[in-house]
Amino acid sequence: MNVEPLLEVQNLRAYIGTARGTVRAVDDVSLTLDKGQALGIVGESGSGKSVMARAIMGLMPPRSARSGVVTFGGRDLLALSKKDKLEIWGNQIAMVFQDPGRSLNPVVRVERQLTEGMRRHLGVGRSEAHDRALRLLQEVGVPDPERRLRNYPHEMSGGMRQRVMIAISLACEPELLIADEPTTALDVTIQRQILDLLRKVQRERDMAMMLISHDLAVVAGRTDRVSVMYSGRLAEVGSTREVFDEPRHRYTHALLGATPTIDHARHAPLRVISGSLPDPTSPPTGCRFAPRCTHAQDDCLTPGPELASVGTDHSVACLHPVTPTPIKTLTLSGR
Numbered sequence: 270m271n272v273e274p275l276l277e278v279q280n281l282r283a284y285i286g287t288a289r290g291t292v293r294a295v296d297d298v299s300l301t302l303d304k305g306q307a308l309g310i311v312g313e314s315g316s317g318k319s320v321m322a323r324a325i326m327g328l329m330p331p332r333s334a335r336s337g338v339v340t341f342g343g344r345d346l347l348a349l350s351k352k353d354k355l356e357i358w359g360n361q362i363a364m365v366f367q368d369p370g371r372s373l374n375p376v377v378r379v380e381r382q383l384t385e386g387m388r389r390h391l392g393v394g395r396s397e398a399h400d401r402a403l404r405l406l407q408e409v410g411v412p413d414p415e416r417r418l419r420n421y422p423h424e425m426s427g428g429m430r431q432r433v434m435i436a437i438s439l440a441c442e443p444e445l446l447i448a449d450e451p452t453t454a455l456d457v458t459i460q461r462q463i464l465d466l467l468r469k470v471q472r473e474r475d476m477a478m479m480l481i482s483h484d485l486a487v488v489a490g491r492t493d494r495v496s497v498m499y500s501g502r503l504a505e506v507g508s509t510r511e512v513f514d515e516p517r518h519r520y521t522h523a524l525l526g527a528t529p530t531i532d533h534a535r536h537a538p539l540r541v542i543s544g545s546l547p548d549p550t551s552p553p554t555g556c557r558f559a560p561r562c563t564h565a566q567d568d569c570l571t572p573g574p575e576l577a578s579v580g581t582d583h584s585v586a587c588l589h590p591v592t593p594t595p596i597k598t599l600t601l602s603g604r
């Protein structure tokens with residue numbers, strides 16, 4: 270049976286006007302996300318992950334343009350009225366950002382921040398909202414939830430604030446949660462707890478999740494599928510296990526080779542791939558990774574390449590992909 274995806278992105282482009290020219294932050298990206306599925310989006314800093322997530326939500330910076338088709342539950346997200354957008358944001362689609370300190374309102378108690386959305390979108394009364402808020406804090410592992418409801422954000426640790434942010438994002442029972450580098454601002458032990466929590470609630474609620482990270486180890490074991498992004502384009506897409514076990518794109522292969530396993534220093538900078546992303550205002554016409562690729566050939570400089578299937582659920586945009594031999598097994602329990 271062919272089930273329609275929950276989220277379908279077709280030929281999405283998001284260009285941003287800057288003093289140094291037009292930044293082609295997202296340049297023809299297509300992807301799908303099914304109901305209840307977790308999709309990882311990985312790639313180096315600057316590859317376009319955040320702009321893509323925001324473009325999907327219709328949150329574009331000033332002097333920017335967006336094209337393509339984004340449908341969510343069959344509705345065209347890019348053509349929604351402001352009223353319909355507000356109905357979907359935070360309700361059917363929720364986002365968790367990097368820095369919970371900046372996403373929470375510092376002068377409003379946790380209870381109000383948790384209950385505002387559900388009272389507005391779900392129409393629940395004050396006492397029902399209070400009970401739901403308590404249950405949500407329990408679900409995300411906040412101890413002594415009664416007391417925490419009365420707290421202001423500054424009275425909690427960073428990890429606790431991010432748990433509260435996740436509770437807020439779940440309050441309206443979204444069908445899709447977009448988590449953009451949700452743990453970067455936290456220390457390593459807390460990072461792991463929060464990432465595991467996200468995967469747990471995603472599974473228990475049968476909710477779709479887009480987990481964005483520059484770190485492959487973050488999405489390993491916590492997502493069903495992964496899209497590897499490079500310079501505004503998708504380099505490789507497939508089931509997380511297959512992409513990690515048998516990376517076919519030279520970029521994914523290099524990234525995996527550069528990813529420290531759990532036994533290595535977790536904050537070692539990933540500087541193993543020499544070179545840097547191309548200038549986003551004038552990327553190469555051919556494969557954008559070609560200038561850094563050790564296997565680039567003349568045809569890599571011709572326009573393209575497009576994603577092509579190399580397995581049941583595995584596609585790669587590379588004219589000279591890696592011959593499949595597993596290079597290493599990343600700890601699939603993640604960090």
Ligand SMILES: Nc1ncnc2c1ncn2[C@@H]1O[C@H](COP(=O)(O)OP(=O)(O)OP(=O)(O)O)[C@@H](O)[C@H]1O
Pocket residue numbers: 285286287292294312313314315316317318319320321330450483549
């Ligand atoms: N508001 C903006 N104005 C101008 N350029 C921007 C803006 N936001 C992003 N960019 C540019 O768009 C490109 C993609 O940025 P984006 O933030 O999506 O990358 P990313 O993969 O999410 O990286 P990071 O993990 O560092 O956020 C980069 O070249 C970035 O400099």
